[in-house]
Amino acid sequence: MNSEKQDMRKKSVGGDSKSVPRLDFDDDDFTPKYLNPEKIRLFRSPMGSPRLEIRGEMCYPRVTFRRIRPLSDPEHYISFGAGDEAEIGIVVNPSELDSESLNIVREELDKQYFTPVITKIHRVKERFGVHEWETDTSRGRITFSVQGLHQNIKQVPPARILVTDVRGNRYDLPDYRKLDPVSFHQIQRYL
16 A cells, blocks of 8 residues: 555656656645734735735735634634635634734625625515515615525524525524514514
């Protein structure tokens, strides 16, 4: 078995020894890399995209961000990526970043994770299999349509509801038990 691994390591993409070697998964243990917030500086390029400088190590001209725990802990464990491909590392507590860097992370995550919190439900009306929701949210009054309630309304115990509209936008109802009686009545039959 060891000789097979050694043979695999010697193989290359082009067939000759001067080609780029194949990726050997034994060399990468998939251990997450945690980034030190004190070494990180984010800024915007002239075109407005976020750039990352890790002091003393590397600069990345285009950076993306992803929440590792978007529902259970959205303010911590933010993954920094080089474009859409490789992960650079994880910042456990982004609030430890300098204020400019923290603002950039928040702005970018806000664009990516458009998830208004539903605070009141005025009406849910069904027409031709599409349910139109009129709601008050953390982003103001929003009316949206939901088709296929069983696929697009997800209950997360104990009382959280995630609603996905026909455009793919997600709405969060953290605890339906805390809704006012009129709002609760509007969704009670769908629970």
